[in-house]
Amino acid sequence: MKRASLKASLVVVIAAIVLGGVIAGLLPSYWVFLSTSVLITGVALQSLGLVAGRTGMIALCQMSFAGVGAWTVGYLNLAEAPGGLAVWILIGGLAAVPLGVAIGLPALRLRGINLAIVTLSFATAFDTILATMTYPGQTDFLQVPRPELFDSDEGYFVFVLLFYVVIAVALEVLSRSRLGASWLAVRHSERAAAAHGVSIATAKLSAFAISAFVAGISGGLLAGYLGTLVSENFSMMQSLSLYAVAVMTGAHFAEGAIIGGLLVVMFPEILRRLDLPQDIGNVLFAIGATQALSTGETMSETFRRQVRKLMPARVKAAASALASDLPAPVSRAAGPALSIENLTVRYGSVVALDGVSLTVAAGTVAGLIGPNGAGKSTFIDAVAGFLSSYEGSISLGGKPLEGMPAHQRARAGLRRTWQTNRIAPELTVGGYLALAAKGLSASETKAILGWLDCPDPDTLVVSVDAGTRRLLDVAGVVAARPAVVLLDEPAAGQSHEESVRLGQRIAEIPKLFGSAVLLVEHDMDLVRAVCSEVTVLDFGRVIASGPPAKVLDQGSVKKAYLGIEEESVAA
Amino acid sequence: MNALLTSAVAGLTAGGTYALLGVCAVFTYRLVAVVNFTGAAIGTAGTFVLIALYEAGFPLWPSVLAGIAAGTVVGVAIGFIMTRWFGEASASTKAAVTVALLVGIIAIGLRLTGGQHPHNMPELFPGSAFRMAGVEVTIASVLTIGLAALFTILADLFLNNTKVGLNLRALADRPMAAELLGIRVQMLSLLVWGMTGAFTTFALMIIAPQRSPNFMTLSLLVVPALAAALVGLFRSFWRTLAGGIGLGLVEGMASSVDSVSQYRSAIPFLVVLAVLLWSQREARWDEAR
Structure with missing residues (x-):
């Protein structure tokens, strides 16, 4: 416990x-x-x-x-x-x-x-x-x-x-x-x-x-x-009014259930003593539930918020811990960690991805770039198992993933982050890490949070700013030490300094956690700094791939990004 | 065989009512993105205004009109709550609100109408319309089904063939976006609520004499109505129409078989279960999250 x-x-x-x-x-x-x-x-x-x-x-x-x-x-x-x-x-x-x-x-x-x-x-x-x-x-x-x-x-x-x-x-x-x-x-x-x-x-x-x-x-x-x-x-009427009471008081809190019980039992009792009709209670519960739904806050949550206000504010320091407490990396065989061949995705008559092939070698950080609408997010969705159908083959460490739903791919060692924040705000930072990585010890949790400058494990996610939540997302996937990590624009919304620091961290992931990384990013400095291989997508096709220094200087890549012809770049 | 047919036809009035309520539920869902659990309760309120006026000795037809007007007002009032405070809320929050409102409306309704106290509900359209295969088809059943079909056609035409309908369909989830396009969302939503309120009130007035007219029983007709709407997957008006009428027929038939007649109000549950299990054969993720 x-x-x-x-x-x-x-x-x-x-x-x-x-x-x-x-x-x-x-x-x-x-x-x-x-x-x-x-x-x-x-x-x-x-x-x-x-x-x-x-x-x-x-x-x-x-x-x-x-x-x-x-x-x-x-x-x-x-x-x-x-x-x-x-x-x-x-x-x-x-x-x-x-x-x-x-x-x-x-x-x-x-x-x-x-x-x-x-x-x-x-x-x-x-x-x-x-x-x-x-x-x-x-x-x-x-x-x-x-x-x-x-x-x-x-x-x-x-x-x-x-x-x-x-x-x-x-x-x-x-x-x-x-x-x-x-x-x-x-x-x-x-x-x-x-x-x-x-x-x-x-x-x-x-x-x-x-x-x-x-x-x-x-x-x-x-x-x-x-x-x-x-x-x-x-x-049924009892069930309905119980639901209204639960919504009103917040029955998933211990005090909410008791307050609800008090209302259900004592309100008719009081009305009876006042010689008023007892069924007015349900009207009150209906109004209370509607009110709670419109403010998005139950009675218990209001109560807890007020209590918190009264308590002296504690300054939550960033989690500080020793880097040596980080969980040991999982050692993996060299060779391709993730290989994708001829991946094609169609939405009706629109071809979102057209025969994309890509390999991420174990122990490396690879990049996937391309202008908006190139199909990067579709690519991640397909690989992580969030599309109902695609053509081509995806294999993780030589094992094909076809037919596996998203949660099984995640358990098999393929983790992803999201462009938008999807962390449940009611969780604590530590609780989120426990959800993301089964069996993480307290000191390991602190060490990982410290490594990414995330707040203390007891902090509620709701009080963490949006930029830090994105880091928390990264912390979650690496804590699980999967074979492959897909990072979907982790630097979006970060300042230049933060993004440089994040780049250093991402570069360390293969060594510290044993996970290969596929980084999807718009920040070209970040991509140059951390990726050993880069693949460029445009309109669903691979238009270039290779070491970043070479690929990013190709005319076709510049054209795809900047919309200018090769000649004018040369001029 | 003939007995079964007779009882099936006896279920037609109920079927027409379910269909009309179901089509109204789909209409509300597609235009203002609310799964409305108060649908039948709104109609019930109007129906009880009719009963109260009739019992007080007012002439029948003016009372009917007053009842429909009252149902419209209640519909608009609920619509006002939904658009004023929950316009941008998620679909499940809106549904939860209508559940809470249902609890309140039933409580108020039972109080004002004296709970289980029996009421004298006039039959608006007594008599039979025609004979079919030796079975009398009542005017009431022809009327409810006709009304449901009319509403289906109108709703279909409005949503598919008018510019406002098309815009509203595209923007039901984002009232703010519609507002920016210059559509008077608030006005239109209230119109939708008022219109469905009027139609459901009329449908409930027709079916009320067949049921024990107490406020709760009538309000809970929302269950078969939503089952019918599910048959249409909250999208197709015609399938909802068919689903509602089918539900009524099956209930009618079940009531003639002694061993199952007591359990016939379990039929909507079985239909809901079957439709949901069938419609979720393929995995799908919750929209955009």
């Missing part, structure tokens, strides 16, 4: 012990009973926060998953299964998992809106099915028994609190893991996540499976709380 997760987990546990002790020990029974309901809603909200908050998908059937969990608990009770409530609840959670995965499947390749439609239609279908089947034991008035130790209202409160804390800590640890970082990365940009070797399918389905599991548990807890249930407990 990482230090940061340990700290956050401790905060959750201590807060739970203090608040739990106060509530169970001092408050009257009725309030303890209501607080239990807050916690159960909080568990359901945490499950929703995972898909809605972290992976950014619209999920509208969370209470249906809860219904599956509750139904399973009811069924096990009716069947007098061994194990008691705690075990039944876990089985109920597991029962919801296959459904979560099945419903996540249609959302694998298409984005959020389709998932919203699938989940909403599932919630409708589930409503009818549950109403027809009735809840097990409902007709015989059979109650779900609570464990003996936790039978009183205070006892059951503690029982639910235990579940809440375990789930909150587990989610906290998960969110700081590479899997958690991949959820944020997928939310921000699926392509960029795949370029780090993240399987989009695994990321999305795991989020769905875990979310369904937690939702199923919340349903099981509700079964023990109320004893008997009716299908209305899990109706």
Whole structure:
């Protein structure tokens, strides 16, 4: 477990012990009973926060998953299964998992809106099915028994609190893991996540499976709380209003889930005491969610921002570390690291690349240049596996890559950076490096960040300036120490001094990390300084290749770049 | 056989309504880039204005007009929220906003109309239009399907054959760019919202007597509507039309088979699942990211 997760987990546990002790020990029974309901809603909200908050998908059937969990608990009770409530609840959670995965499947390749439609239609279908089947034991008035130790209202409160804390800590640890970082990365940009070797399918389905599991548990807890249930407990309207609350408070934060639970439970209670209709609550949640969506900030995020403002500002120094802490280079055989033969890409009738051949030798830095629209980005997309089809062959260290999707090419040792920034802003600098390079130690992380003048690992990416984020992109790919690194205009937007320094770093990559580099760049000084071979593209064709000093002086290259004829250059 | 045909034809009114709601959803998506979950709720609001006026003793047809006007106003109001605050937001943020608004509208609607309290919804077009193969085809079904087809033709013509339509199509994702071309985006968007509001209200008035007319049930007709729109992949009006009518027919048939009739509201879910799994055979990356 990482230090940061340990700290956050401790905060959750201590807060739970203090608040739990106060509530169970001092408050009257009725309030303890209501607080239990807050916690159960909080568990359901945490499950929703995972898909809605972290992976950014619209999920509208969370209470249906809860219904599956509750139904399973009811069924096990009716069947007098061994194990008691705690075990039944876990089985109920597991029962919801296959459904979560099945419903996540249609959302694998298409984005959020389709998932919203699938989940909403599932919630409708589930409503009818549950109403027809009735809840097990409902007709015989059979109650779900609570464990003996936790039978009183205070006892059951503690029982639910235990579940809440375990789930909150587990989610906290998960969110700081590479899997958690991949959820944020997928939310921000699926392509960029795949370029780090993240399987989009695994990321999305795991989020769905875990979310369904937690939702199923919340349903099981509700079964023990109320004893008997009716299908209305899990109706679509409940799912919809839960979604609105999750959006409003930011349910993927521990405090967001609790604030949401408080709103859902206490607001109707207050309205009831004021003799006002209780369903006004949903109107408030709708307004709150709309407000949160328009500002792009949930209640939890506002809260955290205010707290940060109050804290004395800490000056974040650039990561300083010893160069000797850099991870050891991976030694590779000499010869071609990446070879591309006759690569042709067509968009309809337009030929973007026409029979391009290029080789990058191991241990070298090669350059790919050409005017705008020459096909450089298409070239990188094709090589890294982001185009659905191309002709020709691409092989990495002699192994053909055809038929491999982007994330597998990345895992095989072919990494790329992007012209535009695609790093998820919610990640920390260290978290981003952990996502890009599996199993990097803390000192190695610091060393790589120091090597590229990037900020401290604990810095949030959102507070890093655009130029430095581009360096961070480079840090990410080299940290993985792949066989080949494709750098897409890393010096764009850098000042001359920064670009000179970056050039020195790029030249060191083969020696320090054992990776061959293909540099796509407009900065000719940079290309001259670091590349041993240069290939020039124009209108999708290779017009020259060879050592930079020779190639850059060719008339055809000057013409392609400057648009002037050879004669006038000579004159 | 004849029984099955009878029940299939009985599903035609619903099919026409789904089709019209679906076509409106596609229209909204293609012109203002919003997947609108409040579509049916807007129509429901208008329908309940009709019910309230009718129950208060006002004459039927003026009440219908007032109801349609109310639906238009609600549509424009939601359109105002979407264009005012979410014009440049991403497609999924906009969809999330309409989900949140749906929660609010249903809550307000249930409160104002007394929840599950039964209402007296007048049948606007009683009687049968003609007999086909020994089965009565109702005026209501002919009307909803006719209206859906009319809207499909108009939408198709507008988007493909008018200059404004073409510009809007090209620029639905970038209202700012359209604005720079001199198109009055805000005005046009509100027009789209108002128009779809009027059409859905009328469609819901026709189908309401067949359903239990409570605010939530009617608002949730958005589910089969979006399923129909998915059949057209949110692009083709004609396929959406066919998808909606097909959905109604299948539901009608299912209701005549005892063993599945209770589960017939699961049909849109199965359709959505099938369409999505089929349409994503080939990998595609999220647009431009």
